[in-house]
Amino acid sequence: MLCPSCHCEQAAGNFCSVCGSSFRESETYDDAIYEVIPVAESYAPAESALLTRVSRNADEPNRLSGYTDYFQRIIKNPSQALASDHDHFYYGMLSVGIYMATFALSFYFLANKIYTAMLGGLSTLFSEQGSQQALPFINFTSSIFFFVLLFVGSAVVCMYTANLLMGKGMSFKRLIAQYGSVVLPFSCLNLIAIVFGLAGYTTLTLFTAGLSLFFTISILPALFIYHHGLHRTASTRSFYWSIGTSAVSMIVSYLIVRTFVLEFLTQIVNVGNSL
Structure with missing residues (x-):
């Protein structure tokens, strides 16, 4: 011891x-x-x-704090959009929302400019009585937003279905992340359409916004399916899958126009004739 x-x-x-x-x-x-x-x-x-x-x-990281850097990176190099993964799902959703909002605003500003001109231009801006001096913002933009949502939604459904039929389809979150990233440059095109709408250039506004929508619901789905199909099937089959996806998306868009958009445009024309 x-x-x-x-x-x-x-x-x-x-x-x-x-x-x-x-x-x-x-x-x-x-x-x-x-x-x-x-x-x-x-x-x-x-x-x-x-x-x-x-x-x-x-x-x-905060999902929203880094969106500015994400936006700039995709605009500088859009090819990076097809490398987006599940982590960019919220960015993709936000990008699609921005696209639809800017598209709706371009048509609102153009329609409001035409509406103001039909009421007499600047002379009506200072009148205290008489007709309404501007189009209802919420009612008009919400209608356009709803139409664009139908177009974009149909394109997404067509792409998702085509991926499933081709085998080894990607998840819905990844599809939204990549598609939302791809449409970002066309949101910038919608911003240009907004400028034309504010200036009252009808032809330029309709052409710019229409071109943006055509690429979003027709060209982009074809490129998207062809790009991912090359890694799963033969190039010939991928080509036909991409063409078929674009065709189905255009057919669905045509049905949307016939069902909803034409009726809305008819109401707008009737309002214009009543002034």
Whole structure:
């Protein structure tokens, strides 16, 4: 036995024969140390796990804060849009929403410009009585937004169905992420249409917005299916799948125009004739 005070050794006994220190206190103290150490170690994994969770939460990016960088990157190099994955699903949804909103605004500003001109232009802006001086913003834009939603939705359904029929179809989130990224440049084209609409250039506004919509619901689905089909089927089959997807999307768009858009345009013409 080793004395904790003078470090002298002796064979047995409860007290040191040299300094008189108790061996029981030393054993009790050592036992207390050995009991504390496992407790301290037991808290170490929990503390480490907590720090790991805090670190992950701190490193998790805000989905909206990085959208500006994402927008600039896609505009500079649109080919990166087809590399988007599930993580960009919310960015894709936001991009599609921006496209539809800018498209609706371009038609509203053009229609409102024509409406104001038919009422007499600047002379009616200062009148306190008489007819309404501007088109109802919510009612008009919501109608256009609904029509564009039908067009875009039909194109997405056609692409998703074609991917499933081709085999190994991608998930819906990934499709939205990539399609939303692809339509971003056409949102910029809609912004140009808004400028033309504010200026009252009817032909340029209709041409710019119409070109944007045509590419979005016809050309882009064909390119999208052809690009992904090359990695799964023969190039000839991918070509026919892409053409078929574009054709079906155009047929559905035609039915939407016949069912909803023509009736809306008829109402607009009737309002114009009544002025």
